[in-house]
Amino acid sequence: xxxxxxxxxxxxxxxxxxxxxxxxxxxxxxxxxxxxxxxxxxxxxxxxxxxxxxxxxxxxxxxxxxxxxxxxxxxxxxxxxxxxxxxxxxxxxxxxxxxxxxxxxxxxxxxxxxxxxxxxxxxxxxxxxxxxxxxxxxxxxxxxxxxxxxxxxxxxxxxxxxxxxxxxxxxxxxxxxxxxxxxxxxxxxxxxxxxxxxxxxxxxxxxxxxxxxxxxxxxxxxxxxxx
Amino acid sequence: xxxxxxxxxxxxxxxxxxxxxxxxxxxxxxxxxxxxxxxxxxxxxxxxxxxxxxxxxxxxxxxxxxxxxxxxxxxxxxxxxxxxxxxxxxxxxxxxxxxxxxxxxxxxxxxxxxxxxxxxxxxxxxxxxxxxxxxxxxxxxxxxxxxxxxxxxxxxxxxxxxxxxxxxxxxxxxxxxxxxxxxxxxxxxxxxxxxxxxxxxxxxxxxxxxxxxxxxxxxxxxxxxxxxxxxxxxxxxxxxxxxxxxxxxxxxxxxxxxxxxxxxxxxxxxxxxxxxxxxxxxxxxxxxxxxxxxxxxx
Numbered sequence: 001x002x003x004x005x006x007x008x009x010x011x012x013x014x015x016x017x018x019x020x021x022x023x024x025x026x027x028x029x030x031x032x033x034x035x036x037x038x039x040x041x042x043x044x045x046x047x048x049x050x051x052x053x054x055x056x057x058x059x060x061x062x063x064x065x066x067x068x069x070x071x072x073x074x075x076x077x078x079x080x081x082x083x084x085x086x087x088x089x090x091x092x093x094x095x096x097x098x099x100x101x102x103x104x105x106x107x108x109x110x111x112x113x114x115x116x117x118x119x120x121x122x123x124x125x126x127x128x129x130x131x132x133x134x135x136x137x138x139x140x141x142x143x144x145x146x147x148x149x150x151x152x153x154x155x156x157x158x159x160x161x162x163x164x165x166x167x168x169x170x171x172x173x174x175x176x177x178x179x180x181x182x183x184x185x186x187x188x189x190x191x192x193x194x195x196x197x198x199x200x201x202x203x204x205x206x207x208x209x210x211x212x213x214x215x216x217x218x219x220x221x222x223x224x225x226x227x
Numbered sequence: 228x229x230x231x232x233x234x235x236x237x238x239x240x241x242x243x244x245x246x247x248x249x250x251x252x253x254x255x256x257x258x259x260x261x262x263x264x265x266x267x268x269x270x271x272x273x274x275x276x277x278x279x280x281x282x283x284x285x286x287x288x289x290x291x292x293x294x295x296x297x298x299x300x301x302x303x304x305x306x307x308x309x310x311x312x313x314x315x316x317x318x319x320x321x322x323x324x325x326x327x328x329x330x331x332x333x334x335x336x337x338x339x340x341x342x343x344x345x346x347x348x349x350x351x352x353x354x355x356x357x358x359x360x361x362x363x364x365x366x367x368x369x370x371x372x373x374x375x376x377x378x379x380x381x382x383x384x385x386x387x388x389x390x391x392x393x394x395x396x397x398x399x400x401x402x403x404x405x406x407x408x409x410x411x412x413x414x415x416x417x418x419x420x421x422x423x424x425x426x427x428x429x430x431x432x433x434x435x436x437x438x439x440x441x442x443x444x445x446x447x448x449x450x451x452x453x454x455x456x457x458x459x460x461x462x463x464x465x466x467x468x469x470x471x472x473x474x475x476x477x478x479x480x481x482x483x484x485x486x487x488x489x490x491x492x493x494x495x496x497x498x499x500x501x502x503x504x505x506x507x508x509x510x511x512x513x514x515x516x517x518x519x520x521x522x523x524x525x
Contacts, residue, residue, distance in 0.1 A: 036499060036502040037499035038499070058499055077497060094513070096484075115514050116517065135517065
């Protein structure tokens with residue numbers, strides 16, 4: 001285990017050291033202490049390493065992650081795991097706005113609540129939130145899965161493309177072109193896998209599935225006058 | 228951007244540290260807006276007098292004989308204490324309106340920062356650490372306070388464009404965001420008799436709350452109605468003589484974090500601003516909900 005103290009060393013040093021790790025590195029386990037809400041911790045990693053951050057983080061923690069497993073023992077500020085490509089990011093506390101935004105792949109787990117715009121424009125990432133999510137979540141989400149064990153706020157899935165949204169609790173309101181859909185066996189299978197991998201205490205059967213009605217992003221001649 | 232901090236003290240033993248804690252919080256937020264900074268401190272009033280905090284770009288001339296000139300003009304002895312470009316005039320509350328009127332004649336270059344029983348506002352162009360040092364904010368004690376570091380969007384970088392804005396006795400407001408309907412609302416408020424000094428959007432927000440409270444709303448009710456009447460982006464932190472409130476617009480894209488312990492309620496634009504507060508590791512920390520009013524009273 002390598003320990004890195006952000007009080008005595010700079011953020012840039014931390015990220016350079018983490019960026020220098022190759023696929024075959026022997027230093028696979030890292031601990032970052034005194035995070036104190038700093039921005040951009042462990043951004044842009046591309047190696048199969050584990051990074052544990054003690055304390056809460058600021059903007060963009062774990063952004064653009066590839067391969068790495070990043071654990072935050074605290075809460076995360078705006079844009080956690082933004083544009084993640086692969087790997088895993090786990091937040092023990094809450095996440096601020098636009099968690100997992102534009103993510104292409106990997107798994108983001110938020111054990112507390114996520115605030116507004118969770119999974120906005122997601123492009124293949126899987127996001128599991130053990131608590132609730134705020135308004136405008138999964139806005140224009142294109143693909144991937146958003147699983148919410150608690151409740152969802154206003155305008156869930158507004159202008160949605162092909163992402164799958166699973167909510168166990170209530171949905172305050174659905175956004176434009178987002179509808180409830182039938183839960184088929186293949187969806188229960190996806191959910192089961194994501195709930196297991198994220199350590200969520202919930203059963204797939206307890207969820208409802210929401211998705212795109214596909215009325216908004218397909219050209220409809222009746223709407224021609226609106227263009 | 229802009230950075231906001233606020234601290235509302237519940238445990239009196241922490242009051243002597245208010246200025247030092249707020250300064251540290253505000254300096255941490257410097258990179259959210261480095262062009263001007265300001266702090267409002269609600270101090271304890273020991274001598275029954277009200278306070279008029281004024282500013283001048285030519286402080287040495289304007290303040291030199293200010294106490295004797297003003298005392299003579301209003302017929303009551305007033306005392307002043309100067310801090311750099313600002314001075315706090317201690318004066319009976321009933322004489323404040325008259326003193327402001329006379330000041331505009333005898334010291335036309337003086338600007339009024341705040342008036343009230345306990346509020347003092349210090350603000351200038353510059354970095355938070357420099358502004359806080361000039362006014363020795365770290366040495367101030369008080370029951371609550373609000374700080375702001377500005378990245379200007381809606382009006383020029385000037386002393387009067389810095390936050391906090393005070394448009395009523397013991398009231399102040401700081402803002403992160405931008406209001407879109409401030410011009411029409413400014414005209415309406417001026418017609419209602421509210422005094423507005425600048426072309427700044429935030430001052431209109433402050434004046435709106437003052438107007439609502441003049442009409443009998445509580446701070447909480449005034450904040451509720453701001454959600455209806457103000458258009459634009461805002462995270463507001465407001466202070467009154469004994470209250471402290473927070474509200475975010477329904478979109479809530481301007482960041483906000485709050486923390487509460489038995490000793491205090493704290494606000495920061497980011498969690499970084501809160502990390503040096505006593506007992507923060509055991510505090511309840513949360514992100515205030517959109518379109519939801521939070522307020523505390525002593």
